[in-house]
Amino acid sequence: MDDQNKNLILATALSFLVILGWFLLFPPEQQAQDPSEPEIQSAETSEAVRAPDGSAAETSGTAGGATPVADAPRIAIDTPSLEGSISLVGGRIDTLELKTYRETLDPDSPPVRLLSPAGGDDPYYAMFGWAPGGSLDFADVPGADTEWQVVQENADSDPVLTPASPVTLTWENADGLVFRRQISIDEDYMFRVTQEVDNTSGETIRLAPYGVVVREGEPQTTGFFILHEGVVRMSDGELQEVDYDDMPELEADDRWGPSADVTSVAENGWVGFTDKYWMTTLIPEPGQSFTSVVQYVAARDVYQTEARLPTMDVAAGETAATTTLMFAGAKEWETIRHYQNDTGIAGFVDSIDWGMFFFLTKPIFAILHWLNGFLGNMGWSIITLTLMIKAILFPLAYKSYVSMAKMKELQPEMEKIKERSGDDRMKLQQEMMALYKKEKVNPASGCLPLLLQIPIFFSLYKVIFVTIELRHAPWIGWIRDLSAPDPTSVLNLFGLLPYAAPSPESFLAILSLGVLPILLGVSMWLQQKLNPAPQDPTQAMVFAWMPWVFMFMLGRFASGLVLYWIANNTITFSQQYLIMRSQGYKPDVFGNIRRSFSRKKKAEKE
Known part of the structure; x- marks a missing residue:
């Protein structure tokens, strides 16, 4: 397993575990009045x-x-x-x-x-x-x-x-x-x-x-x-x-x-x-x-x-x-x-x-509020805010993607070191570190931009969840409330079939994906295709399932948050593609997509 894939899996898995734990352990509760509870009868103050x-x-x-x-x-x-x-x-x-x-x-x-x-x-x-x-x-x-x-x-x-x-x-x-x-x-x-x-x-x-x-x-x-x-x-x-x-x-x-x-x-x-x-x-x-x-x-x-x-x-x-x-x-x-x-x-x-990340939620909301006053639409304001965040993080992202491109160039030399070291793990680590130092490559830098997205993700979710300015705020078309989940559903073909989508309290609600969650899954999947699938079958399986797991996990989150994640993935894809090409490495996106389907067909035949 090369270090680049290790870092990417580590960062993705960490994001997945944090969000999954949050979503599963602390889901929003729809509390209803207990019909057996007696009604309070009072005609006076209890002062x-x-x-x-x-x-x-x-x-x-x-x-x-x-x-x-x-x-x-x-x-x-x-x-x-x-x-x-x-x-x-x-x-x-x-x-x-x-x-x-x-x-x-x-x-x-x-x-x-x-x-x-x-x-x-x-x-x-x-x-x-x-x-x-x-x-x-x-x-x-x-x-x-x-x-x-x-x-x-x-x-x-x-x-x-x-x-x-x-x-x-x-x-x-x-x-x-x-x-x-x-x-x-x-x-x-x-x-x-x-x-x-x-x-x-x-x-x-x-x-x-x-x-x-x-x-x-x-x-x-x-x-x-x-x-x-x-x-x-x-x-x-x-x-x-x-x-x-x-x-x-x-x-x-x-x-x-x-x-x-x-x-x-x-x-x-x-x-x-x-x-x-x-x-x-x-x-x-x-x-x-x-x-x-x-x-x-x-x-x-x-x-x-x-x-x-x-x-x-x-x-x-x-x-x-x-x-x-x-x-x-x-x-x-x-x-x-x-x-x-x-x-x-x-x-x-x-x-x-404002929560424990108040040092992030306060400025994030202040900027979002200002953008909404200028653009007149919270949905476009979220997309513009995403662009601003990516611009702020661009120096780190640039360094990360340059490092990833160099890691690709060093792949043949790293394979030679593995062959020379054999089972000697100490020698392998020493020669790898020497190679990284010589070529000025930091194998850990690949996961830093993704890790920094976690507190930003949580802070934006907090802002969307608690601030009244996002309540009933429309974006375009069917998205009339950015503080609520996407109301469309794949189960009724997004409104083409003559029956309603499952209610949020229904078990089927998690399967009732709307347009935005599906776009989220596709954007994550395309981002993966900037790099070939790992040769290790376990790694390949993790990578193959990750976008679709996130798609279902975030499907019932507020539309504004899903919109942010889609915009973030799209901008990240563009940045990584252009930076890696500028360093001499040309990501073969369509080739990686074809190979992923070919691998599946081969596995089915076997």
Whole structure:
């Protein structure tokens, strides 16, 4: 076995094993709701709050005959990006849909729903309030079942929260404390909630403002190990991620009880829940200290995050106010980067799950995003990005292919060394190394370009899988979603036969190859034909099967990734062919193809 073939087999086998292990051990899971699981019935917040003096209490229920959340009067939310409502019971922001995103490619499919009220399906909502301290108790501050009033400037029309028209809620307790809450929103996904209290009670009061995001019941997730879904928070530059199934295992906290993770943030931070493409996050104003709380309330199967601001002492006759931001929307890179750079939300871009190869995924996506803005198509942007990557790696590729060409030229001399050495392996290695040194050939350089493709391959897969910009992004013709597998199928002759392709959950799905996976297999096969097949039967068999194994393995991967791999193979083939010809070695592609078929016929006859 010559060294060139050894290196090529080593590199190809390593790529194969890594991708095969990833694909087989950690396939994407389609998690469905268990029909036997009881539906969560709740008409209240499961907000667990702690008073500033350290006492604990849990507000819950629609006590005292309060209006149920589902039937409560509401204030509509209407922006270019969002549509929803705010419940006047508790002042919850609890109904929110994303206008510009649909559940499926069908333009008539419903918009993506982000927040849902308590008492319905998958309750997910945000609340703001004051935790009492000192002489105050929970009846003295607005809580989960407080019925707020709207301050209306125009009595002839219902108030609507828009970017141009904030809304103000008010509530007064029996002792002369007047609470006001002004809610405003921009044209994207950022709410601004300003809470204010007027102390006309005649004595100093003590209380702490907070915001809380609540999810009742464990949310349905994608369930793929390369993607984090759950709590995401930043605390003075330190990013933390907590999966939903890890929250019940959180250690107990003296003040917050079991299953709580409490962190003190000195200046900059945020905390909330992230899904694959969507996120709801509480953000105290930059420079504001606060307590960041991640908590699981087992009694109600509730997951929640809280941003508790420092306790305030408000003297009689004084007014205190505080502002908290809340992001609720799509994790668009440009939008989130704007909030980070222009609003001062530290590390907000890291709310996107860039993964362990963040030093590659971030620049890869930034370039891809720029190319898409220039070309207007993510598919062509992926192909252009592939060209750029190959251009960057060209010096190494050139050196590699020159070395391969020289190895071909040295083949007769290497055969002579093998004949002279006989069974003396030590002598064989010494003479081979001397020959390599004399001719300035590095036998290991042949596999380096392929090995470097592995982290790039994984990074691009991560980018395609997690970034919303690739979601439902079309390329050409039948490829309408580069984040999804090729929808065509060889089993129905690519749509010519009158029946649908197998569903992704079907066992036959792996055989349901589309056009792109087939082109991938062909491109790998042609790349092999730049060199004659190895004389060793085992090597020849490995080489013969490798393209088609990869074709089936990657067939159910995102179309964008398969497109990248096809473009990469095509460019690599062209580079290798031209460089090897420039060094005097002329690859006989068509001859190698003919010989591979002739060898098969000969083997069949034998």
